[in-house]
Amino acid sequence: MTLLSVRGVSKRFGGLVAVNNVSFDIAAGELVGLIGPNGSGKTTLLNILSGLADPDSGEILLDNVPCQGLTPERLAHRGVMRMFQLTRVFRRMNVVDNLLVAGRALGLGADEALSRADALITELRLDVIRHLDAGQLSGGQMKLLEFGVCFMVPPRIALLDEPFAAVHPTMKEIMGDFIRARHGKGQTFILVSHDMPVVVELCPRAVCMNAGAVVIDATTREVLNDPRVIEAYLGGQAA
Ligand SMILES: Nc1ncnc2c1ncn2[C@@H]1O[C@H](COP(=O)(O)OP(=O)(O)O)[C@@H](O)[C@H]1O
Ligand SMILES: [Mg+2]
Structure with missing residues (x-):
């Protein structure tokens, strides 16, 4: 069952297309890794999904009901x-x-x-x-x-933006255990992380963005082995 559907979402900042025609669906209970080099649009996309920014175009459906443009508070109430x-x-x-x-x-x-x-x-x-x-x-x-x-x-869906960045390894392990255990009980997540070993371990599926667009959306193993993803990290302003 699709919980969240992102359809053709774009966001510009002046001449820069930060999010470029992004589409994907998240089923209830999925734990999806969102990866990509610095500046690829991950945070902007999460901002749009959580109501902190409005998309210039596209649609976001939560339980098949459009929800783009709602305030963070309204979205929080919807989970x-x-x-x-x-x-x-x-x-x-x-x-x-x-x-x-x-x-x-x-x-x-x-x-x-x-x-x-x-x-x-x-x-x-x-x-x-x-x-x-x-x-x-x-x-x-x-x-x-x-x-x-x-x-x-x-929440119905938890959007995590680099939760492991700059935290002690012990805390990172506790967070990883928490995410894994909750996912095991059916919690839905989108997890943005630069920590590839953690993404591989936690996320069955990954979406890779580069320059605002989705490069590939597949199993995490396939994504990490895809030459376009390797190119994105090597060719861009990779961290
Ligand atoms: N409020 C803003 N105003 C102008 N440019 C922005 C703003 N927020 C993000 N950007 C630009 O949009 C692009 C995507 O940024 P961001 O979504 O933060 O990427 P990521 O989280 O993948 O590192 C970057 O080029 C960034 O500089
Ligand atoms: Mg970011």
């Missing part, structure tokens, strides 16, 4: 969650309270919020820091807390 930008972590509130506030704001009762917060604290291995203020956390711990905040009420 599209862009992590690390939509998420609000309160720096002067501790870890467990941040989770409880997020859960209550999304309509959970007190007991339900507490039991979900406890489960997420265990799953994200935040136990020893549960009473620390969010402002005291390291960058990686903050990202783990943001995962928790986003998953108090699991």
